[in-house]
Amino acid sequence: MAETDEYLPRHLTSELRDALASARVVNLVGPRQVGKTTLVRDLFEEGRFVTLDDAAVLAAMDADPEGQLTSLADEQGPAPVIIDEAQRSSRLALAIKKIVDRNRRKGQFVLTGSSNVFTTAEVADSLAGRMRTLKLWPLSVAETNRSPVSRLIDWAMQDAPSLAQITDPAPLGRKDYIDLILAGGFPETRALPLRPRQRQYRDYVDAVVDRDVADIMPIRKPDALRFLIDQMAARTAQEINTSELAKLAKLKRETVDQYLDILMRLSMVSKLSAWMPGEGKRDIKQPKFHFVDTGIATALRRLNERSFEIGNTPEALGGLLESFVVGELQRALPMQDEDYRLYHWRSADRREIDILIDGGHRLVGVEVKTAATVSADDFKHLRWFANAGPGKGRNVTGLLFYLGQEKLTFGDENFALPLSSLWTPVDSS
Template identity: 30%
Template sequence: MDPLIEDIFGTLPAIMLVGPRATGKTTTAARHVRTVIRLDREQESAAFLADPDAALRRLPEPVLLDEWQMVPEVLGAVKRAVDDDHRPGRFILTGSVWSDFGGRTWPGTGRVVRVDMAGLSVKEAERTTGRPPFADLLAQGRVAELTVPARPPDLGDYLDLALRSGYPEAHRMPPAVRDRWLDSYIEQTLTRDIETLDGRRDPLRLRAYLEALALNTAGVVTDKTLYEAAAVNARTGEAYERLLRDLLLLDKIPAWFSNRLKRLVRGAKRYVVEPALVPALLRVGAEGIMRDGDLLGRMIDTFVAQQLRAEMPVCASRPRMYHLRQDRGRHEVDIVLELGMGQVIGIEVKASAAPRADAAKHLAWLRDELGDRFVAGVVLHTGARMYELGDRIVAAPICTVWS
């Protein structure tokens, strides 16, 4: 994210860096500023609550306003400051929740550029960020540049990578300590952060709803299934889902649509944003996941989506992430990356070491239906080899995303 922030901050006056709590936003942003104000600390937020414009004027710039959602009035102050002086590189705002705050008008349009930041990816952890993003290589027809390391991970290794967590602090911990850290993260998010957005909600029922989402991560599940699992009515379930999206714990991938294809399901595919939260919520370890084929497949899919999501803001091809499914599951593609002019990349995720040609049948169907609009198809798997499965379709180890 650092090169992206430098590019934007060198031209524009204000950036809003948005991502889940504990993903390293403050640490990253602090490298680009002179002054850091933490608005979740009472002694630092008092002046901004009293007079945000006056408080902002007194600070040496560039300024980081951390956890801006604690004093949302600061957004108006930033807007007015930028209107008066449009010099680049003045303000960075960071936040771990995203909300309309009761329907208030967003004052930063055209003045504050939002940049989404995901958790730590394997590419970042292994310091291979110099390589082009995976989606860009596919979009540019550079499939031959995908590489497999000398000792690629196997299924167990991929699961371990998913459990290691994208939270930088937890990533470095031994497993037993990490488990306790994740439990605490969930508890604090569902109690402390919920107060910021909607203190009327019951943390216990909200947890039950989040557990139902964890059990169905990487799936196209009906709203009714989730409501019944959490024992809430439809109105409460809708409110819980909005709240979990605002807390940046849930990501809904919309269904891809084309007039060329018939009987497409319009329902979204839901992901728990951080794969390591899934076993923490379900109170299951690696051995339990390995014994449950359905949960194992969901974990690997969620892990791959996390790796792709982390790269989206820096992709030159500017892809958007979707999924595709026909009714009754006749055809479905796990992830569809839509490029400009309606071009698409199809990605299937398989928790198997040597997928055969039938693993690419849905990608082949999509290719045949779309013709030249189909740029590439990839079956990402847990094996060690990369090989062709058909015209513009390859099988590749998951590690080619970052290696």
């Protein structure tokens, strides 16, 4: 997979175009340096671009936000006003609300930022029906390969998915997958050699703590937040008990919950809630947290390709590989034919499914395995869930991603797929 300095087209482009045609305000959020500014500039060549990273522009916007925005919109005519780092102005949201309440034209404003500028319930509620919020994640493997968006979730949600619909996946091996995990998905950073790449990822985290966090909430203990980020990188794909984490970080539990919320709003970590059926008792309370970018997680943990060898810490690959799969699925979700949600599931007697995708009419259970071989026993939790557990009576597809190279069926709509199936063309029509 050769890397170039060329701009990599993003799969979210089609969703962004649709949003601009259907809403007065489009709010594009996501981690810093993930390519939001590049995407909107590439898509909206005629739009007026202003950045609130410029201190003079920010000062003018804070002094008279409604006047500044009205003037910019009048100058632009039908083209959108694009405001980069919109979260830096606390007065921007209400001013935009007033303008779009007077003018019902679609596509007036495109906002980008590392966190959602519309954070208050009052403003968010008043903009219902006027605004669409989209999230741009780090690059997926399909995007780095310049391939179409993965349709694997739509495929698995069919009444009778067939392996023949999946193009033969790329014959990758364990080392190839480790390289992808170490690379991460940040456009300018992922192509660097390992050592400068990991240094840059660690500098990135420092910049987020020093700069972006303050846009959401002033914090009294930035060192404690930095410690918590390191802990979340080490615990990716684990259920998090915030009381235990609070003791470790020597913080109040409420503070840890607050810090985790900040990290989610900055798209550094994502949370998979525990799935429960429509009726019945929740089996487990703790959510699972995943570090959004495995390149950053491995950089914080000082891991390299030798770290996963026997004699070092091969067990570390499991959580990172699971978070990598969650990331690939999350990036593809907005472009599927229907709206799906990701969860995890574990019963009181410790049966578990790594990822559970709820499509309403069908559930898809996903397991992730770090071996190159697979057996029927690897499907025991998926089978129990579908036949005797809370999935009984529901339509359930079971998927097991592994590091081998064969597409396999194990009956009862249970399939073992090479991990590279996540970026392989699929015919789900």
